[in-house]
Each structure stands twice: as C-alpha cells, then as structure tokens.
Amino acid sequence: MGRVFISLVVFFIVVGAVLVFQATRGTSSLVLMPSELIARAHASDLPRIRVGGRVVDPIQYQTEPVFLLSFSVRDPKGGDAVVPVEYRGLRPDMFQVGRDVLIDGDFVGGVIKAAKLQTQCPSKYEPAVPGATSAAEGS
Amino acid sequence: MSISLVLSMLLALLVGAFLTGAFFEPAFAGDSVLPGSDALRALYDSKERSLRAIKDLELDYSMSKISPEDFERSKQELSLEVAVILDEIRKHEQR
Amino acid sequence: MIEFGHFSLCLAWILALVGCVYGAFLGCRAGSSSQVEFTRRATVATSVALAMSLVGLGYGFVTNDYTVQYVWQYSNRDMPWIYKITAIWGGMDGSMLLWCFFVAMYCALVARSSVSYPRPLRPWLYCFLNSSTLFFTTITLYLTNPFRYVKSFVGSDGRGLNPLLQNEYMAIHPPTLYLGFTGLAIPYAFCMAALASGHMSNDWIRLTRRWTLVAWTFLTAGIVLGGHWAYLELGWGGFWAWDPVENASFLPWLTATAFLHSVMVQERKGMLKIWNIFLVALTYSLTVFGTFLTRSGIVQSVHAFASTDIGWVFLSYLAAIAVVTVGLVVFRFSDLKPARAIESLLSREAVFLLNNLVLLSICFAVLWGVMFPVFSEAFTGQKQTVGIPFFNRVNIPLFLALIFLMGVGPSIAWRRSSPRQLARSFALPFVGAFLVATALVWAGITEFYPVLSYAICFFVLMTILSELQRGLRAQSGITDASEWSPSNIMSLARRHRIKYGAHIIHFGVLIMTVAITASMAHKIEREFTLAPGEKFVVGRFALELSEFHEEEKANYSAIQAHVVVRSLKDNSILQVLVPELRFYPRNKETTTEVALRMGQREDLYLILAGVDESGAKASMKVFVNPLQVWLWYGAIIMILGGVVVAVPVARVTTARRVELGGVSQSI
Structure with a gap:
C-alpha cells in the first residue's frame, strides 16, 4: 500500500x-531594459520580450482604422537609449508621459510590437519617499 | 497635542487596570483540572475516531456506497477495535 | 490625535511582546491561573490598542492633517469622506496597520473563548497568537510607520488617492481579503500551541479546522471581490491576470483548501498528522510570503529586494516559522505517528490525498511562475518572466483533474470500496458526461479543453445530485417522509450540515468553472469607431451611438458616450450604455469607466477609448463575455456554503468541548 x-x-x-x-x-520571455534591448539586438529581432521602461514624448494615439498607440520608452533610471513601441489596442488607464510601463511583445525591426501593455498597477504599493514619487510626477 | 496626551494616558490607565484585574479574579473552576494522563487522552481520542468511523460506515452503507460484504467486514474490524480500546481504557482507569 | 495613534501602536507592540514572551515562559513552567489570565488579557488588550491606533490615523484623514506624511500622500481635500476613510488602507503603511489590527482582533476572539481550553495549551496558545501580532506590529512600527510627519515643506493639500482606488470596492475588497489572510494566523497558533504543550487531542484539530474555515471563507470572498473589482474597473474585460498580487492571495487559498480536506482524514483515521501540520504552517507562511511579495518589490527586481530592509525581516520571520515548526515536529515525533494506514486506493481518504497532491501541484506551479523572474535572474544572470499563457497552460489540466476529483471524492466510501460498487455509482454520471461532450461537439464546440471542462462539470453535477438523492432516500427510511419533500431535505441538511455545506461549496465551484470556461473560450472582442447615428453589430446586439455628453465633477471632468443597445432579433431597445472617459486634473490621469450590461447569457462590456479631435466620432472597444455573471453567482454560492459549514461547526465544537470537559473531569 x-x-x-x-x-x-x-x-x-x-x-x-x-x-x-x-x-x-x-x-x-526575457526581461530587458530599453538600453539592454538596444545593446542586445543590433540587427536581429528578439521574440518574446518584456520591457520595463518610462514613457517619453511624443505619444501618438489613433483609433482609426485600428487602435494604435505609438510611443517610446527609455530606462526608468535615465539615459539616452530610447526604443519605439507600437501597441495595437486601447490606451490603458493612467497611461501618460513619465509613467512606468511593462510591455510584453516582440522586438521586430527596431520596434517593440507590444501584445500587452500595463501601466503601474494601482494595487502595488508605491515607494513612500516623497522625493521618489515627485520625480515620477515631474518628468 | 494635549488631547492626544490625555487620551494616551487614559488608554494606558485602562489597559493597566484591565491587566492587573487578572490577579484579582477568582481562579476558574475547571482551570486547575488536568485532564488525565497523555496515554489516557490518546485512548479517548482513538475511541472517538473509531466510533466516528463506524458512524461513517453506516452512513455510507445506508447510501449504498459499499457492498454488504465490505460493510460486514469493516464493521467487524471496527467493532473489534472499539472493544480493544475500551478494554485498555478500563485497565488504565483501574490503575 | 496622531500622537495618540502612534502611542497606541507602541502600546500594542509592548502588549504583544509581553503576551508572547510571558506566554512562552508560563508554557515552560506551570504558573498560577492569574498569570495565565494576565497573558490572556494582554492578548485582548492588544486588539483594543490597535483599534485606537486606527482611530488615530483615521482622525488624521478626516481632519485633513497634511503634516502627516501618509495622509498627505493618500488624501486630498476634494475627496469624498468615504474615500478618506478607505485611504487608510490605500497605501502600504496604513494597510499594514489594518493588517495588525485584524490579526490582533482574531487573537482577541480566540482569547475570549479560550478560558475553557485545556490548561497546558493556553499559555502556548497566547504565546503563538501574540507572536503573529508582534511580528506585524514590529514591521508597522519600525519599517512602515504611518504616523510619520512630513519632513520638510508642508503643502496645504494632499496628493490624493489613486483615482482607480476611488471606488466602492476599495471599501470592502482589501478588508475582506485581509480578514482572510490574517485569520490564517489562528490555525497556525493552535497547531504550534498543541505541539509545544504536547496536548494533541482531537480538540485542537477541530478548532483549527473551524478557524481555517472562517479565514478560508473570507479569503474566497476577498479574492472574488478583487476579481470583480478588476473586471469593473480596470477595463480589460477580464477578471484574473495571474498578477503577483493576485497570486499572493491565491497561494494560501490553495493550501488552506488542501488542509480542509486532509484534516477530515486525520479526524477519522488519526493519520496525516505531520502532513496537516505542514499544511497549516505552509498556509501561514504563504500569507506572510504574500505580504512580503506585494510589498518588497522583489518580483520587479532582485535589486529592489536588496535595497530595503523589509525583505530581510520577512525572510527571517519565514525562516523562524520553518525552524520552530520543524523543531516542534521533531520534538513531538513519537506522538505524531499515524494511528492507521490507508486501506485501499479505492477509498475516500485516497481521493482526498490525490486532491491534496493536485492542490499542492497547482500551488507549486503558481509559486514557480511568481518566483521565476527571481530565480532566473539569480541563477542565469538574465531575468526572464512568465505570464498568463504559462499559468493557463499548467493550471488548466490540473484544475480539471481537481474538479473531476471533486465529483469522485464525496461519492466514494471511507476505508474501502469495490470496483463493482464504483461502477454502479459512476456509470450514469460518466454516460451523462459523455453525452454532453458529444452534444457539444455536434453543436460545433470542438476545442479540447472547453468540451472536457463542460463534460467534467456535468459529471460532477450528476454525482452531487445522486449523492443528494441517495441521502434523501436513506433519510426518508428513517423519518418516513417522502424523499424530495422539503421537511425531508431540511432534516437531512440538519443531520449532516457540514457534509451538505461542502456540497454547496462544490456546487458553487462547478458554476464558477462553467462560467470561467465559457468566458475564456467564447469571448468576443471588437474595436470600432462610430459617429452619432451609426451602428455596430456584435453578438446578439446592435450598438448605436446617440450622443455625447460632458460633465464636470468635483475632482474630475468626464466625456460620456450614450450608446443604445438593441436586440438584433426584434430591434427593441434593451438598454442605454454610458461608457465614460474621465480626466483627473490634479493627478493628470485619464481613466475609463466601463459601461456594463449584465445578463444571464452574456455580459456586454463597453469602453470608450477616445473621441476624435473634432468631437464627431467615438472609438470604442466592446467585449461579449458569455455566462460571466455566473462566475459571481457561483462565488456567492461558495461563500454561502462556507458560512453554512463554518457557523454550525462553531456550535458543535462548543458542545463537544463541554462534553469532553465532562469526560476529563470524571477521570
């Protein structure tokens, strides 16, 4: 037994x-910063990646003929590396310049084709240091 | 500021009174009774379990989840178990 | 008042420390009954002090005291007062304080009824109860203190609560979830106290089961409320995203569910003792781990973990739990030998064991998914992650196995059963399930998992009904009432409340499974742009944009689109849906408010994505989620079942304890 x-x-x-x-x-999927992504993918495409970055200007949002949100992200810590992103879908709540986003998708021809786009989830606790939060607001 | 101070002192006083109250309570009647030896308690527990098993068995049988043969066999085993445990308990209590 | 709150928190910390240390001291050497009573009172007083602490913080919110950092950060003058109250747990610091209060409140409830518990158990019980409170108050006091003042410049207004959290669910979802989490500290305390005192009779296992059920019911409600909130508010048409925060609440739910099943085997056979202790300790550890996970930022990055103290504190506590548990099990090893072995694979205890294995497999898979980013970064240097596809791929087969076992378990006898008997019990449900599967394929649903899922659900439904029918037949043999008469049903339910309560829970799970399968497999998702007067057809509906409307509220401005929903069949107007785009100027946030038409057959879920610059056209996204509403109905049934099982158990336990007390006194 x-x-x-x-x-x-x-x-x-x-x-x-x-x-x-x-x-x-x-x-x-690989988790990368925008700068790491550029460093890794000189010429080749990278399938299945997740990129965490901060949204920079300009944001373009069109709803015709399809929903298309185009923007760029840089490293949340700063730096010059900027990667363009294309997301076929609704502009998520709280999405704006200066906000940190998580992008799941593929890196094709120098552009991240996002399949999923998340802004910082509100139920996650933000750091309680005023300096850190106001920095997020100010940029 | 001052209202905080007053309330804090009040709370501290109340809690202090509540805690020291423990030493003025009469001891509870059932509190000092130690419930028998560990071995005896274990025997009571297994008696309870076996009786519960018999109850389950009868319920399962009444809902025709087991065959009559299995029922008879299990019931005899369990009854024997209970008899042995009761015997043990008696021996313990005579000691 | 803020100082009062802070003082009360410090007082609670001292009381918990006293209760914990003094309890252990009294456990090691027999003290007087006044001393034990003193420890008990300390346990009760802790909860009062923490309640006062919450009042102090709440007063800060209501009176807009922006000298307090936490109030400044999560509140502002424009917020309605109800959100000022819910903002107490809107951030990490306040939510930890609420957490402490709930733990202490549970401990006080146990302490209140503990007077009649066996004497050797009590000091240790207070010790372990207070140890939980002590840990969480320590965290609150030293690492996440909500009573800190703003360091430099004080603004005249606060930053305000995240608009997504300004929602009535914020008032009910976190507290319910926390009541579930914190309640799981109680079974752990009982378990450890029983081990430490050596008083391991059947009493503690009954009490443990009762408290686990209470916590489990709250946890279930909390998880579902979270899903409902996400569904209504987050606007992606779904209710569960396998997010780390969601997983953190799901993990202890899985192990608690496993324990609720395996404990029945221990109650009857005196076996699986160590296994159950392991499950209780694991469940408690997972609640601690969950708070750690959602607050330390470890999943975002290993480096974030290293940069805060909170991670190490939690890890040390988890290690301490493990050491204490293993130590006590080794110490009492001779008392933990199984009284019997499993007699047959064809028995209910065997099925319960299988159920435990499946639940723990799911738990392991989810844990793996959550921790994979951490592991991959630690071991390969390259961070990798897994998402929804991973969780679905692993968990769907395991869940289906679990649902199948849910049908098998209750219909199979304890101890042993024969293959012939099983064939008799399950032939009809199997045939029924097969017919359902055939009918579905014939109707055009050909994907494997949905067909399997519906078939299994039908199988389980048949077994539940046949179980009820057999019970009623047996009962009518006793009472001479006719089988399906209400009086016969009631007397059966009264006699076997726990058993049929469990069936209610299982029935709720079934309904939820059907709803989840339907909304996963047959969801429709469309994007479209309309000018006023234009139509879009989706599912059984035609959507027609009639007009726009602008609105100014106290803390936001909104654009609303009025969309007329018509039935395709007879073109009658069913409803006017008003999805909304909101702009909060203070936080510069844009949010969408979903418009929802709930129906028995499907939900129509409409989001206003944007209005073009000329203001002449609206872009929208629509989801048709079949049978979605049944998910919430199923959850309500589950929770009702939980209440049915948990509440009467309380009464039975008291009665039994009195009876046992009588036995022990007569010895």
Whole structure:
C-alpha cells in the first residue's frame, strides 16, 4: 500500500515538473531594459520580450482604422537609449508621459510590437519617499 | 497635542487596570483540572475516531456506497477495535 | 490625535511582546491561573490598542492633517469622506496597520473563548497568537510607520488617492481579503500551541479546522471581490491576470483548501498528522510570503529586494516559522505517528490525498511562475518572466483533474470500496458526461479543453445530485417522509450540515468553472469607431451611438458616450450604455469607466477609448463575455456554503468541548 502511494506521489511530481518545465520553456520571455534591448539586438529581432521602461514624448494615439498607440520608452533610471513601441489596442488607464510601463511583445525591426501593455498597477504599493514619487510626477 | 496626551494616558490607565484585574479574579473552576494522563487522552481520542468511523460506515452503507460484504467486514474490524480500546481504557482507569 | 495613534501602536507592540514572551515562559513552567489570565488579557488588550491606533490615523484623514506624511500622500481635500476613510488602507503603511489590527482582533476572539481550553495549551496558545501580532506590529512600527510627519515643506493639500482606488470596492475588497489572510494566523497558533504543550487531542484539530474555515471563507470572498473589482474597473474585460498580487492571495487559498480536506482524514483515521501540520504552517507562511511579495518589490527586481530592509525581516520571520515548526515536529515525533494506514486506493481518504497532491501541484506551479523572474535572474544572470499563457497552460489540466476529483471524492466510501460498487455509482454520471461532450461537439464546440471542462462539470453535477438523492432516500427510511419533500431535505441538511455545506461549496465551484470556461473560450472582442447615428453589430446586439455628453465633477471632468443597445432579433431597445472617459486634473490621469450590461447569457462590456479631435466620432472597444455573471453567482454560492459549514461547526465544537470537559473531569 505504502509503495503504491509513494509511486503516486512520485508520478505527480514528475508530471507536475514536466508540465511546469514545458510551459516555462514555451512561454517565458526575457526581461530587458530599453538600453539592454538596444545593446542586445543590433540587427536581429528578439521574440518574446518584456520591457520595463518610462514613457517619453511624443505619444501618438489613433483609433482609426485600428487602435494604435505609438510611443517610446527609455530606462526608468535615465539615459539616452530610447526604443519605439507600437501597441495595437486601447490606451490603458493612467497611461501618460513619465509613467512606468511593462510591455510584453516582440522586438521586430527596431520596434517593440507590444501584445500587452500595463501601466503601474494601482494595487502595488508605491515607494513612500516623497522625493521618489515627485520625480515620477515631474518628468 | 494635549488631547492626544490625555487620551494616551487614559488608554494606558485602562489597559493597566484591565491587566492587573487578572490577579484579582477568582481562579476558574475547571482551570486547575488536568485532564488525565497523555496515554489516557490518546485512548479517548482513538475511541472517538473509531466510533466516528463506524458512524461513517453506516452512513455510507445506508447510501449504498459499499457492498454488504465490505460493510460486514469493516464493521467487524471496527467493532473489534472499539472493544480493544475500551478494554485498555478500563485497565488504565483501574490503575 | 496622531500622537495618540502612534502611542497606541507602541502600546500594542509592548502588549504583544509581553503576551508572547510571558506566554512562552508560563508554557515552560506551570504558573498560577492569574498569570495565565494576565497573558490572556494582554492578548485582548492588544486588539483594543490597535483599534485606537486606527482611530488615530483615521482622525488624521478626516481632519485633513497634511503634516502627516501618509495622509498627505493618500488624501486630498476634494475627496469624498468615504474615500478618506478607505485611504487608510490605500497605501502600504496604513494597510499594514489594518493588517495588525485584524490579526490582533482574531487573537482577541480566540482569547475570549479560550478560558475553557485545556490548561497546558493556553499559555502556548497566547504565546503563538501574540507572536503573529508582534511580528506585524514590529514591521508597522519600525519599517512602515504611518504616523510619520512630513519632513520638510508642508503643502496645504494632499496628493490624493489613486483615482482607480476611488471606488466602492476599495471599501470592502482589501478588508475582506485581509480578514482572510490574517485569520490564517489562528490555525497556525493552535497547531504550534498543541505541539509545544504536547496536548494533541482531537480538540485542537477541530478548532483549527473551524478557524481555517472562517479565514478560508473570507479569503474566497476577498479574492472574488478583487476579481470583480478588476473586471469593473480596470477595463480589460477580464477578471484574473495571474498578477503577483493576485497570486499572493491565491497561494494560501490553495493550501488552506488542501488542509480542509486532509484534516477530515486525520479526524477519522488519526493519520496525516505531520502532513496537516505542514499544511497549516505552509498556509501561514504563504500569507506572510504574500505580504512580503506585494510589498518588497522583489518580483520587479532582485535589486529592489536588496535595497530595503523589509525583505530581510520577512525572510527571517519565514525562516523562524520553518525552524520552530520543524523543531516542534521533531520534538513531538513519537506522538505524531499515524494511528492507521490507508486501506485501499479505492477509498475516500485516497481521493482526498490525490486532491491534496493536485492542490499542492497547482500551488507549486503558481509559486514557480511568481518566483521565476527571481530565480532566473539569480541563477542565469538574465531575468526572464512568465505570464498568463504559462499559468493557463499548467493550471488548466490540473484544475480539471481537481474538479473531476471533486465529483469522485464525496461519492466514494471511507476505508474501502469495490470496483463493482464504483461502477454502479459512476456509470450514469460518466454516460451523462459523455453525452454532453458529444452534444457539444455536434453543436460545433470542438476545442479540447472547453468540451472536457463542460463534460467534467456535468459529471460532477450528476454525482452531487445522486449523492443528494441517495441521502434523501436513506433519510426518508428513517423519518418516513417522502424523499424530495422539503421537511425531508431540511432534516437531512440538519443531520449532516457540514457534509451538505461542502456540497454547496462544490456546487458553487462547478458554476464558477462553467462560467470561467465559457468566458475564456467564447469571448468576443471588437474595436470600432462610430459617429452619432451609426451602428455596430456584435453578438446578439446592435450598438448605436446617440450622443455625447460632458460633465464636470468635483475632482474630475468626464466625456460620456450614450450608446443604445438593441436586440438584433426584434430591434427593441434593451438598454442605454454610458461608457465614460474621465480626466483627473490634479493627478493628470485619464481613466475609463466601463459601461456594463449584465445578463444571464452574456455580459456586454463597453469602453470608450477616445473621441476624435473634432468631437464627431467615438472609438470604442466592446467585449461579449458569455455566462460571466455566473462566475459571481457561483462565488456567492461558495461563500454561502462556507458560512453554512463554518457557523454550525462553531456550535458543535462548543458542545463537544463541554462534553469532553465532562469526560476529563470524571477521570
């Protein structure tokens, strides 16, 4: 009886591990800063990336013929590296210049083609230092 | 500022009075009774479990989740268990 | 008043420290009953002090005291007073204070009823109860103190609460969720106190189960409310995004659910003792881990973790929990031997074990997904992440297995069952499920998972109904009432309240599963632009833009689009939806307000994306989410089931305890 159970547990661990491993390999994406992205992808395209950056001017938003939000991001810490982004979809709430965004998508021909765009989620706690927050506001 | 001070002192006083009140309470009647030896308590627990198992068994049978043969077999096993435990308890209590 | 709040917090910290240390001291060497009573009172007083602390902070918000950093940051003069109250937990510092209060409140509730608990258990119980309060008040006092003053310049007005949080859900969702999280400290305290005192009778496991159920019900409600809030407010047409914050609440829910099942095996067979202790400790650790996860920023970056102290404090506490738990288990190892073994694989205990394995697999997979960015950065130097596709891919098969087991478990006997018996029980549900699957494929739904999901749900529904029917038949054999008469149903429910309460919960899960499957598999998503008078057809509806409307409110200005929804069938007007674009000048934020038509068959979910510069055209996005409303109905049923199970258990436990007290006194 005990042996049957141990083999059941082992079976679950193996199946679980295989599931997790396969899903990880099939869906994981590289997390990069805009500067890292430019440094890595001189000529080649990078599929499946997640880029965290700060939105810089100008933002272009068109709703015809399709929803298209075009903007650029730079490193949240600053720097000159700026990467253009194209997002086919609704302009998310709270999206504006100076805000930090997370972009999931592919890097194709020097442009991030975003499949998903998130602004800083409001239920995440922002740093409580006034300096840090006013910096986010001011830029 | 001053209202904070007054309220703080009031709260501290109340909490202090509440805590020291513990030493003026009469001891609880059931509190000092230590419930038997560990072995005896374990026996009571297993008696309770076995009786519960019999109850479950009868419920499962009444809902025709087990065959009559399985029911009889399990019931005999469990009844024997209860008998053994009760015997043990009796021995403990005579000591 | 702010000083009063701060003072009360300090007082609570001292009381918790006293309760914790003195409780452990009394646990090691028998003290007088007054001393134990003193510890009990300290536990109760802690909650009062923390309540006063909250009052102090709340007063700061209501009176617009912008000399206080936290008030300045999360409130402003324009906000309605209700949001000034909810802003108390709008940020990290205040939410930690609320958290402390809830932990202390639960501890006080336990302390209140603890007078009749076995004497050796009590000091240790107070010790471990206060240890939770102590940890969280320490964090609040030293790392996230909401009573700090603004350091330099004081403005005449605050920065204001994030507009997305100015919503009635903010009033109810976080407190409910926190009541779930913090409640899980109680089972842990019971478990550790039982181990430390060596008083490991069936009592503690019953009490543990009861408190876990209470916390579980709140946690379920909190998670669903969060999903509902996201659905109404965030405007992406979904309710669950496998976000780290959501996952943090889901992880302890999974292990608590596992415990609620495996504890039944311990109650009946005296086995799985160590496993249950492990589950209780893991559940509590995961709530602590969840607060750590959402507040330390570790998932965003490993470096963020290193730059704050809060991470190390949480990690040390988690390590301490692990060490104490393992230490006590080793210490009491001889008392934790299983009383029996599992007799057959075809038994309910075996199915419960499988259920535990599946739940823990899901838990592990979610944890892996959450921590993957951290692990990959730590081990490969290159940060990688996984998103919604990962979680869906791993969890859908595991969840379907879980739902299937939900049908099998209750219909199989304890101890052992025979294959023939199983065939008799499950033949009809299997055939039914197969027919449903065939019908669905015939109707044109051919994707594998949705068909499987509907079929499994039907299978489980059949088993629940047949279980009810068999119970009623057995009951009518006792009472001579006819099987489906209301009186017979009531007397059955009264006799086996926990059992049928659990069936209610399972039924709620079923409805939710169907709703989730439908909204995942058959969702329609369209974008379009209309001028007034133009029409757009989606699903069963035609949407016609009639006019624009502008509005000025106290703290924002809005553009509304009036959209007439007509039925395609007879062109009758069903509803006028008014999606809205809001602009908050103070924070320079733009937000969208979703317009929603809830229906039994589907939700129509409409977002105003923008109005073109000439003001003549509106761009909108629409989602048609089939059966969405059933997700919330299912959740309500689950929560009702939770209440049915949790509340009567309380009464039964009291009755039993009196009975047991009688036994112990007669010895």
